[in-house]
Amino acid sequence: MRGRLAPTSNKWAFQVTENTRLQDFLGGIRSIAPLIAAVIPIGLVFGAVAATKGLSPAETGLMSALVFAGGSQFVAMDIWTHPTSWAGVGFAALLVNIRHVLMSASLATKMDGFSPRSRFASMLFLADEIWAMAEFRARVATLTPAWFAGLVAPFYLAWVVSGIAGAAAGAFLGDPVVLGLDFAFPAVFIVLVMGFWKGPETGAVLLVSGAAAVATQHFVPGVWYIAAGAIAGLLTALVAGSREKQEVAS
Amino acid sequence: MSVDLATLLAILAMTAATVLTRISGLFLIRHVSLEGSRRKAIESIPPAVLMAVVAPTAFATGVAETIACAVTAFAALRLPMLVSVALGVVSVAILRALGL
Numbered sequence: 001m002r003g004r005l006a007p008t009s010n011k012w013a014f015q016v017t018e019n020t021r022l023q024d025f026l027g028g029i030r031s032i033a034p035l036i037a038a039v040i041p042i043g044l045v046f047g048a049v050a051a052t053k054g055l056s057p058a059e060t061g062l063m064s065a066l067v068f069a070g071g072s073q074f075v076a077m078d079i080w081t082h083p084t085s086w087a088g089v090g091f092a093a094l095l096v097n098i099r100h101v102l103m104s105a106s107l108a109t110k111m112d113g114f115s116p117r118s119r120f121a122s123m124l125f126l127a128d129e130i131w132a133m134a135e136f137r138a139r140v141a142t143l144t145p146a147w148f149a150g151l152v153a154p155f156y157l158a159w160v161v162s163g164i165a166g167a168a169a170g171a172f173l174g175d176p177v178v179l180g181l182d183f184a185f186p187a188v189f190i191v192l193v194m195g196f197w198k199g200p201e202t203g204a205v206l207l208v209s210g211a212a213a214v215a216t217q218h219f220v221p222g223v224w225y226i227a228a229g230a231i232a233g234l235l236t237a238l239v240a241g242s243r244e245k246q247e248v249a250s
Numbered sequence: 251m252s253v254d255l256a257t258l259l260a261i262l263a264m265t266a267a268t269v270l271t272r273i274s275g276l277f278l279i280r281h282v283s284l285e286g287s288r289r290k291a292i293e294s295i296p297p298a299v300l301m302a303v304v305a306p307t308a309f310a311t312g313v314a315e316t317i318a319c320a321v322t323a324f325a326a327l328r329l330p331m332l333v334s335v336a337l338g339v340v341s342v343a344i345l346r347a348l349g350l
Contacts, residue, residue: 006312007261014294034332041339059257064256071303076264090263097271099299104275105282106295119276135296145333180343183315187322189304194326196297207300213305230331232296234291241287 018236021146028150031137035127035129036154038233039070041184042161045176046073049120053080064160067128070185072096103131110138118145125152132192151236178184201240210231314345 072093077089104123111119118161122145130151137143140232147217176182196202213229220228282288308319322338329337 015281034330037332038335041315055257056252056343059253059261062253063261063264065267066261069268072268076260077316084260086259086263086267088268089260094267095273097268099302099321100268100271101274101278102295104272104300104303105278106275106292108276108279108293109289116309118260118284119266120273123276125274132296133302142293178346179342180318180339180341180346183342184335186307186315186319187335188306189300190308190319190322190338191326191331191334193297193300196300198293202294202297203305205294205298206301208299212267213302214310217306217310225306227298229302229305230295230299233301235299237294238288240350241291245289 004180020160021144026143027131027134028147030150032130032151032155035133035188036158036187038184039129039155040158041181042070042188044157044166044169045184046070046077046100047163047168048170048176048229049074049077049166050163051167051170053077055080055167057164057167061160061164063071064163067093067111068125068156068159069093069097069100069126071226074185092223095208095223096226100126100235102230103128107131107134107143108140110135110143113144114148115145122148122152125154125156129192130155130177132195136195152205167216201237204240205233208236312350314342314348314350317345317350318342 046064047057047060050063051057053143055063063076075092075096076089079092081088104126107126108119108123111122114122130148133151134143134148137147193206209232210230212232213225216224216228255316269336307315309316318338318341322334325334325337
């Protein structure tokens with residue numbers, strides 16, 4: 001609206017785009033705000049667990065800042081030894097995060113307004129929560145770099161700082177399992193899953209993905225279950241899609 | 251505030267693995283055409299991925315976790331995100347205290 005009212009002078013036009021960018025950035029912050037509140041306890045728990053594994057607050061902060069993927073960080077703590085095997089935790093991270101291949105492929109199709117460089121930069125921050133909010137946004141509006149940055153900046157900061165705080169507080173936090181805080185992580189995922197419900201076809205995908213994940217986790221040691229469930233769900237959608245196509249054709 | 255060398259190496263290995271998975275989708279869509287039903291199937295990636303992560307907790311960890319997951323899911327139908335997460339955490343704490 002402002003754009004239409006603005007005189008054609010360049011200075012005005014520049015201010016208007018700056019304004020939209022700021023609005024988009026703030027919109028991103030507003031959307032991610034509840035997830036920030038939810039991720040702080042998860043970060044605290046991660047830091048506390050890391051402290052019990054002998055990581056210093058500096059090491060914990062470094063891991064959160066560079067890896068920035070909660071699931072793989074928790075898995076790394078599960079298999080952490082002293083001195084730790086870089087190949088072991090590196091491979092586990094690859095396995096847990098292989099889902100990011102699907103996630104970034106899916107989001108990349110919704111980033112028309114991004115320059116190649118900002119696409120690349122955005123993908124480096126593709127945590128589950130950020131990605132889910134970006135996917136929600138892409139359904140109702142065009143995803144912009146400023147809006148995406150609004151998701152990333154506060155969420156990244158909250159994850160890194162809460163991890164360091166958890167590592168520093170360590171044992172003072174009490175037992176996270178008794179407090180139920182360890183459950184904040186799966187609870188966030190469930191809330192996000194519910195947001196993607198679109199009808200019976202989503203139900204079929206969820207059913208197959210969940211069953212494949214549980215079965216794989218039961219029979220195959222390690223963390224193959226995430227990749228197995230994700231791929232099984234995707235295949236279900238592909239099969240359902242091609243069947244629909246055949247019905248239309250015949 | 252020391253950083254152990256083996257720990258640093260492990261963190262860097264995790265970083266490399268994670269960055270690789272995050273950017274590879276960009277290269278993937280250049281080489282795989284995404285039209286028609288494939289494009290639609292892409293829409294199923296978000297729920298499939300999230301479900302795969304959470305399914306072992308929801309169905310194969312314990313009664314307390316299964317019930318708390320159901321509470322969270324039903325809450326999410328009506329309540330704001332943060333309230334649903336909080337309800338899930340509170341229910342799992344109560345159910346565990348009850349010995350489930």
